Amino acid sequence: MELIQKIFDAGVVGAGGAGFPTYIKLNCKVEYLIINAAECEPLLETDKYLMRTKNMEIIKTIEEVGKIIEAKKLIIGLKAKYKEEIKQLIYAIEELNSKVELYFLENFYPAGDEQIMVYEITKRSIPSGGIPLDVGVVVSNVGTIVNIYDAMQDKPVIEKYITVVGEINHPSILKVPIGISILECIRACGGTTVENFKVILGGPIMGVLVDNDQIKERVITKTIGALIVIPSDHYIAKRKNASISHIINQAKTSCIQCSMCTDMCPRNLIGHKLRPHRIMRSVGMGECNEKILEESLICSECGVCELYACPMGLSPRMVNAYLKKRLREMGIRYENKQKETIAKKIREYRKVPTTRMISRLDLTKYKEKEIKGPIEVEVEKVCIPLSQHIGKPATPNIGVGDIVRKGQLIGQVKMGDFGANIHASIDGRVCEVSENIVIRSENNEVIS
Ligand code: SF4
Numbered sequence: 136m137e138l139i140q141k142i143f144d145a146g147v148v149g150a151g152g153a154g155f156p157t158y159i160k161l162n163c164k165v166e167y168l169i170i171n172a173a174e175c176e177p178l179l180e181t182d183k184y185l186m187r188t189k190n191m192e193i194i195k196t197i198e199e200v201g202k203i204i205e206a207k208k209l210i211i212g213l214k215a216k217y218k219e220e221i222k223q224l225i226y227a228i229e230e231l232n233s234k235v236e237l238y239f240l241e242n243f244y245p246a247g248d249e250q251i252m253v254y255e256i257t258k259r260s261i262p263s264g265g266i267p268l269d270v271g272v273v274v275s276n277v278g279t280i281v282n283i284y285d286a287m288q289d290k291p292v293i294e295k296y297i298t299v300v301g302e303i304n305h306p307s308i309l310k311v312p313i314g315i316s317i318l319e320c321i322r323a324c325g326g327t328t329v330e331n332f333k334v335i336l337g338g339p340i341m342g343v344l345v346d347n348d349q350i351k352e353r354v355i356t357k358t359i360g361a362l363i364v365i366p367s368d369h370y371i372a373k374r375k376n377a378s379i380s381h382i383i384n385q386a387k388t389s390c391i392q393c394s395m396c397t398d399m400c401p402r403n404l405i406g407h408k409l410r411p412h413r414i415m416r417s418v419g420m421g422e423c424n425e426k427i428l429e430e431s432l433i434c435s436e437c438g439v440c441e442l443y444a445c446p447m448g449l450s451p452r453m454v455n456a457y458l459k460k461r462l463r464e465m466g467i468r469y470e471n472k473q474k475e476t477i478a479k480k481i482r483e484y485r486k487v488p489t490t491r492m493i494s495r496l497d498l499t500k501y502k503e504k505e506i507k508g509p510i511e512v513e514v515e516k517v518c519i520p521l522s523q524h525i526g527k528p529a530t531p532n533i534g535v536g537d538i539v540r541k542g543q544l545i546g547q548v549k550m551g552d553f554g555a556n557i558h559a560s561i562d563g564r565v566c567e568v569s570e571n572i573v574i575r576s577e578n579n580e581v582i583s
C-alpha cells in the first residue's frame with residue numbers, strides 16, 4: 136500500500152480524461168490492467184513520445200501497479216502502426232523480463248475510447264452506463280503511468296507533456312509547468328500562422344473549443360495533453376461553435392431518420408442501447424420520450440455520428456451532450472435495464488478508419504507537418520486550479536505572500552477524499568489564492 140500512498144501524495148489523476156483520482160481507481164482487485172496507448176484522436180503525439188522515450192519507466196510501473204491490483208494480465212493497447220514505439224516497448228519488456236504484453240489495434244477511431252479498447256482486448260462488453268471494473272478491468276493511460284513512475288520517486292505531478300499543432304509556426308511537443316497559460320505555449324512554438332484562430336484544448340474531435348474571451352485565462356492542467364490551433368473559420372470550429380438552438384432546429388427540419396448515426400455508433404456496436412436516431416426523432420418531433428432521451432446519458436461524445444455518419448451534417452453528439460447536462464441537473468441517472476450486453480457481429484465492418492476521419496475533418500495538412508521537441512518551457516507565472524480533477528477541489532494550505540518551492544504541496548485533500556493534491560509547479564511567491572493559486576517567480580535572492 137506504500138505505492139498507493141505515494142500516488143495519493145503526488146496528486147496523480149487520470150492524465151487523459153476527466154481526471155479521476157488514481158489512488159481511488161487502484162483500490163480494487165481485477166483480472167486485467169490495460170494501458171490505453173491508442174492515442175486515437177488525430178494529430179496527438181504526446182503518448183507516442185512518452186512510449187519512445189520512457190519505455191523502461193512505463194514497463195516497470197505497469198508491473199508495480201499490476202501487483203497492487205493483483206492483475207493477472209498486464210496489457211498495453213496500442214496501434215500496430217506505431218512501429219518505433221512497439222520496438223522500444225519490446226526492448227524494455229525483454230530487458231526487464233516483464234510479463235507485460237502488447238495488443239495491436241487497427242488504425243480506427245475511437246480505438247482509445249476505454250470501453251472500445253476493453254472490448255477489443257478482452258471481448259467483454261462493459262454494461263451500458265458501467266465502467267471497466269464491471270468486467271474485471273482497470274484502464275490507465277500512458278501519461279498516468281509516467282506520473283505514477285514519478286510518484287514512486289516522490290515527484291508530484293507538476294509538469295505536463297503536451298502536443299501543440301495546427302496553425303502553428305513550429306508544431307512541437309512541449310514540457311511545461313502545470314498552470315502555464317495556453318498563450319505562452321503558443322508563443323513557445325513560434326506563434327500562430329494565421330491571425331484569426333481558435334484553440335482547442337485536447338484532441339480536435341473531443342477537445343474543448345476555447346472562447347476567444349477566455350484564451351488569456353486558460354491554462355494547462357493535469358488532464359490536458361494537446362493544444363490545437365485552427366483558423367476561426369475551420370470546419371471544426373464552426374461545428375463546435377454552433378448553438379444548441381440551431382442544432383435542435385436542424386434536427387427538426389433535416390433529420391431524415393436514416394439511422395446511420397445509430398448504425399455507426401461505436402457504443403451501440405458494442406451492445407449498448409444507445410440509439411441517436413431515436414433521440415434525434417424525439418427531440419425533433421418534440422416527443423420528449425423520457426426513456427429515449429435518457430439514452431443520451433451513455434453517449435461517450437466520440438463524434439462519429441456527427442462528424443462521420445450523418446449524411447445531413449446534423450449533430451446527434453451535441454444534442455446528446457446538451458441532454459446529458461440537462462438530465463444531470465435534474466438529478467436523473469442512467470438505469471441499465473439490459474439483461475446482457477452483446478456486441479454486434481457487424482461491428483468489425485463498421486470501424487471508422489482514422490485516415491478518413493482526418494481527411495473529412497480537413498486536418499490532413501496538419502498531420503503532415505514535422506513535430507519538434509520536446510522543448511522545455513519555463514515561465515515566470517503560473518495559475519494552478521485547485522480543481523483539476525473530478526471530485527472535491529483541493530484546500531489551499533498556503534496564503535498570499537508565501538514563498539513556495541517547486542514541488543511543494545499547496546492544495547490538499549484528505550486520504551479517502553474523492554480528490555487530488557495540488558503542488559507548486561515553479562519556485563516563487565503566491566500572489567493570489569482563490570479557486571486558483573497564482574505563483575510568480577522572484578529573484579533568486581528572495582527565495583533562496
Ligand atoms: S444520421 Fe443524421 S439524418 Fe440520419 S437519423 Fe441520424 S441524425 Fe438523422
Ligand code: SF4
Pocket residue numbers: 396399400401402403409411433434435436437438439440441451452455
Ligand atoms: S457521439 Fe454519437 S456515435 Fe459517439 S457514442 Fe455518442 S451517439 Fe454514439
